[in-house]
Amino acid sequence: MQAPDGALRLCHPRGKKLEAVVGDRVIWRATEDEGVIERVSPRRNQLYRQDETRIKSFAANLDQVLIVLAAEPAFSERFLVRALIACEAAGIRALIALNKADLAQPFAGAWHQLAPYRTMGYATFALALKPHVSDPGGTDFVALERTLQGAATLILGPSGVGKSTLVNRLVPTAAATTGALSRGLKTGTQTTTRTHWYWLGDDKAGALIDSPGFQEFGLYHVAASGLAALMPDFRPYLGQCRFYNCTHTHEPGCAVMAAVDGATGTASIGPSRYRIYADLYAELS
Ligand SMILES: Nc1nc2c(ncn2[C@@H]2O[C@H](COP(=O)(O)OP(=O)(O)OP(=O)(O)O)[C@@H](O)[C@H]2O)c(=O)[nH]1
Ligand SMILES: [Mg+2]
Ligand SMILES: [Zn+2]
Structure with a gap:
């Protein structure tokens, strides 16, 4: 939990039923060196995650969601569709980024696969976040940076696509851990293990929320x-x-x-x- 003066404090929810997620505004009370969350303020929107048995919200009060995909590992269109539907159902604007433009051949195929989504009106950004720190970041990096200013953006995507790499480029103090793909499998082992809020810009007008790569959006609440x-x-x-x-x-x-x-x-x-x-x-x- 972060207080208005910026101080961070570990807070425990009061009671089992109370659950706070990233993006929540809460009423809290300080205890000796930690804190107690008394109440979670009403959410203007939220996203859900699901496993075999239940559905849980995992982020709230978002301005937009950036779905990050990459030339490698190849993305599942099913994942993309589920993510977009979750955003539409929650009334949250969705943006799509395709990273690793330096891997020219798989990138071209993946970019082509995204053509229908551009036609549908989803803003789609081509990125090359890594090869050299001095690189401009891909054709659409500057446009993306502009779109992220002043907004609270949840960054979602499969593991290994470069979500934390993006956060590190945009928030120099973030130092989010990034991981190499395992060569044999070409799938990322999850490097980011928990959802993390990073302020964007000195005025804290915007924020990036880095999340672990995960596949299953909660859609059970959609009829x-x-x-x-x-x-x-x-x-x-x-x-x-x-x-x-x-x-x-x-x-x-x-x-x-x-x-x-x-x-x-x-x-x-x-x-x-x-x-x-x-x-x-x-x-x-
Ligand atoms: N070739 C290439 N590799 C990149 C690019 N951007 C990031 N990578 C690499 O991709 C790997 C995964 O990057 P991360 O930023 O850790 O990916 P992530 O999406 O945060 O992954 P999780 O935390 O596991 O969900 C790292 O080895 C990065 O260096 C790029 O533009 N091109
Ligand atoms: Mg990560
Ligand atoms: Zn019909």
Whole structure:
């Protein structure tokens, strides 16, 4: 917990039911050298994480979420879609960054894979954060830096994509630990183990929240029937199906299914997006 004067203090929640997450504003009381959280202020938004048994919130009061992906390790579109849906459901703006532009070939493929997301209106930034400290950071580094000013941004993404490397570039005092990818597997072993808040800029107007790479967003709170409305490329077709309560999974006269594979021209829905929708629909039903 950080007091208005900047002092940091370890605080314990009062009672089992009270749970504070990163980004929370709290009412607290000092004890001898630690503190007690008396109350968590109402949240203007929050994101959830889930495991097999339950769903828990893990961050609150965010202005935006930056989803960081990289040329390597190759990203899962399913992860990206889940993250974007979680943001849409929470009413939080989502940005996408693709890092490791120095790995030219896998980068080109991954950038191409993100084209539909740019068309959908998600701001997408090409980055090269590491090769040399003197590097400009990739074509869109300056634009990204500008977008992050004055906002509280949660940085999310799979392990090993460069989230902590980004934090270190933007917050010189951060000294967040970064880790090399294990060569054999090409997947990162998780280097960042807990979520951490870093102030951005001397005026503390903005902040970056570094988080461990994790895969499973909590989406259990999203109703299957509301899923399509959270996918911007599906929206133009909603309300155009033959049945008003169409689930877009099997019905005749479904405008969404007709839009898959480019049947309706430019504003079509990519087959992989549709497949992920169908899987998620089944999962949430
Ligand atoms: N080739 C290349 N490697 C990079 C680039 N940016 C970061 N890396 C490397 O990628 C590895 C992972 O970086 P981290 O910043 O620790 O990744 P992370 O996303 O914080 O990973 P977790 O903390 O495990 O979630 C490190 O070895 C970085 O040096 C880049 O632009 N190009
Ligand atoms: Mg990290
Ligand atoms: Zn339909």
